[in-house]
Amino acid sequence: MQVTVVGCAGSFPGADSPASCYLIEHDDAAIVLDLGNGSLGVLQQHIDLTRIDAVLLSHLHVDHCIDLTSFYVFRRYHPTGVLPAIPVFGPTDTAQRMAAAYGLDADPGMAGIFDFRAIGDGQGGPARFEIGPFVITTTPVVHPVEAYAIRVDAAGHALVYSGDTAPTPALTDLARGADVALFEASYLDGMGNDGVHLTARQAGEHAAAAGVDHLVLTHLVAWHDRAASAREGSAGFGRDVTLATSGLTLTLGSH
Numbered sequence: 001m002q003v004t005v006v007g008c009a010g011s012f013p014g015a016d017s018p019a020s021c022y023l024i025e026h027d028d029a030a031i032v033l034d035l036g037n038g039s040l041g042v043l044q045q046h047i048d049l050t051r052i053d054a055v056l057l058s059h060l061h062v063d064h065c066i067d068l069t070s071f072y073v074f075r076r077y078h079p080t081g082v083l084p085a086i087p088v089f090g091p092t093d094t095a096q097r098m099a100a101a102y103g104l105d106a107d108p109g110m111a112g113i114f115d116f117r118a119i120g121d122g123q124g125g126p127a128r129f130e131i132g133p134f135v136i137t138t139t140p141v142v143h144p145v146e147a148y149a150i151r152v153d154a155a156g157h158a159l160v161y162s163g164d165t166a167p168t169p170a171l172t173d174l175a176r177g178a179d180v181a182l183f184e185a186s187y188l189d190g191m192g193n194d195g196v197h198l199t200a201r202q203a204g205e206h207a208a209a210a211g212v213d214h215l216v217l218t219h220l221v222a223w224h225d226r227a228a229s230a231r232e233g234s235a236g237f238g239r240d241v242t243l244a245t246s247g248l249t250l251t252l253g254s255h
């Protein structure tokens with residue numbers, strides 16, 4: 001299983017990275033976790049967009065979902081004809097929100113282009129489902145809107161993406177024993193008691209408690225000092241952490 005960081009800028013696109021987007025590939029299967037602002041462009045550096053089997057949206061803040069409207073254009077108006085609908089897993093009102101963002105009537109909205117499904121149990125609870133070779137486990141996390149952390153298991157390896165969340169034992173439980181944690185680190189020490197995001201140190205502490213092999217800090221906000229994120233994240237984790245960059249590729253099981 002291979003993961004490519006397409007976008008890792010927190011809350012808004014940065015000069016050197018789109019907002020949140022991660023490409024996961026195994027054998028010939030490919031899924032995308034989040035499609036934040038600017039990500040659909042850079043995603044094309046890493047994969048032919050027609051090869052994407054499914055999209056998973058952690059939550060409906062713009063920096064995680066808005067480029068689904070551009071992916072709609074790509075699929076709806078493709079020169080070879082309308083491309084077959086692919087599943088989009090998201091919070092309960094994803095279909096309506098995406099239709100509104102694009103200026104479509106809610107019915108039919110983007111039906112026929114995307115097959116919208118709940119990323120949780122449909123009532124804000126956890127879920128487990130399969131997409132090709134990937135076993136997906138999701139759990140609700142702590143954020144001002146319905147939001148999920150996402151675990152992807154394939155071929156005996158696991159990756160866990162936090163989405164956006166304040167500190168929560170649910171994230172540690174989901175990440176237990178994972179090879180790679182992609183945890184958001186929006187804040188630095190002295191911030192982050194507002195129930196919205198993790199500090200880099202808290203991301204490290206959650207990953208250490210989960211026994212994760214490799215922590216990649218992501219959702220890094222352009223106006224913060226990256227060196228401070230690395231220092232505080234490593235202190236929380238007890239080992240060195242990696243700072244996500246657009247284009248970073250990790251192969252699980254070989255690091």
Ligand SMILES: [Zn+2]
Nearest residue numbers: 011061063164
């Ligand atoms: Zn965000």
Ligand SMILES: [Zn+2]
Nearest residue numbers: 059061143164
């Ligand atoms: Zn958010």
